[in-house]
Amino acid sequence: MVDTAKIIVKAGKGGDGLASFRREKYVPKGGPWGGDGGKGGDIIFKVDPHLNTLITFKTHKTYNAEGGKPGMKNLNTGRNGKDLIIKIPPGTIIKDNTGKQLYDLTKINDEIIISKGGRGGLGNWHFKSSINQTPMVATKGTIIDPLELNLELKLIADVGIIGLPSSGKSTLLNALTHANVKTADYIFTTLEPNLGVLQDHEIIIADIPGLIEGASDGKGLGHDFLKHIERTKLLIHVIDGGDL
Ligand SMILES: Nc1nc2c(ncn2[C@@H]2O[C@H](COP(=O)(O)OP(=O)(O)OP(=O)(O)O)[C@@H](O)[C@H]2O)c(=O)[nH]1
Ligand SMILES: [Mg+2]
Incomplete structure (x- = not known):
């Protein structure tokens, strides 16, 4: 029975903010209209009562959530990255790479966010001020460091x-x-x-x-x-x- 596993999870990066200016036929000198980046997807653990081993983690060891999409023109925010839900059997203990226990998930449908996706970057309209009507700056989305986790299963039986x-x-x-x-x-x-x-x-x-x-x-x-x-x-x- 496979009851221990080591995996790496990485939440999605935030989408970058956009630096762009409104350019239309009758608005030649429009202001900044670069949208914000979307939020990166979270990594979520969810207890699935149909599982009773950690065998899937022996072959599949890295889990990446989707990144947020970049900001778009016309102040449109990029789409958020999709969360990644990792299913685990009831009784799974989640430890960090030093062996410290972070969570003990015993109940059916228990779920936790183990790593939050990165924030989206800001589009250039945020940086408009009385002294700078045409800011060229936009910020990058936050990058989330990968997490190395140790999973351990202690079956739940009465x-x-x-x-x-x-x-x-x-x-x-x-x-x-x-x-x-x-x-x-x-x-x-x-x-x-x-x-x-x-x-x-x-x-x-x-x-x-x-x-x-x-x-x-x-x-x-x-x-x-x-x-x-x-x-x-x-x-x-x-x-x-x-x-x-
Ligand atoms: N006569 C008799 N034989 C039994 C009884 N219970 C089990 N057996 C027999 O004892 C043997 C061992 O039974 P198992 O149930 O496999 O024993 P176990 O404790 O699970 O064994 P391990 O998994 O090897 O630790 C089998 O041949 C069974 O048929 C009983 O109440 N009476
Ligand atoms: Mg037996």
């Missing part, structure tokens, strides 16, 4: 099933839900967390790979799996009755 390898965890998940995951009489049949939904109750149950002694100290792949049951409200510890 109930977690834990226990030694081959104790019957996946069998229990299958009995309670329609998950229909693989079970077999050898250890480590389950190598990635499985989710199932308890019918009629909308309770999400997570079955994780078997834990060996010392898993909580990181032994084996302990921490990698345990993080997926950290947020559960209830743990079911399955014990193999054959051993009793």
Whole structure:
């Protein structure tokens, strides 16, 4: 299961302001009429309940929002750049490149703007004054620096099933839900967390790979799996009755 990813996001640049003057048949010496640039698109993260891994981020690593369009004549502002919405599974934690946590998005349809698009530049009409009727200046749109982000997924489940390898965890998940995951009489049949939904109750149950002694100290792949049951409200510890 892909539950970590490193990506780069870049919000759109603001469109440049325009320096131009009104030039029409009967208005040979019109004033400044260069419009402002449009705003750059934002980068937005949005929780999508249909996702449960970060796999798309393994192949697609850079995300650029559209830039704002430049200002136009006749005082028309350039079009704003389109926002870029990046869909993530519920339970995604967003960290900066130093590992500091910025957001923890758990709720369906949660959304945040991680990087705001650049402001549009100003057209030359802004710079008109009593001493300068014909300003040639317009400003550039703001450029936004790229952001390097680390994503980490901690699944959101109500109930977690834990226990030694081959104790019957996946069998229990299958009995309670329609998950229909693989079970077999050898250890480590389950190598990635499985989710199932308890019918009629909308309770999400997570079955994780078997834990060996010392898993909580990181032994084996302990921490990698345990993080997926950290947020559960209830743990079911399955014990193999054959051993009793
Ligand atoms: N007799 C008996 N066998 C069971 C029971 N529950 C599970 N089994 C069998 O025990 C074996 C292991 O079951 P799994 O559900 O794959 O166990 P698991 O804990 O998910 O195993 P790992 O994913 O490898 O950690 C399978 O062959 C199951 O058919 C039970 O209640 N009684
Ligand atoms: Mg299993």
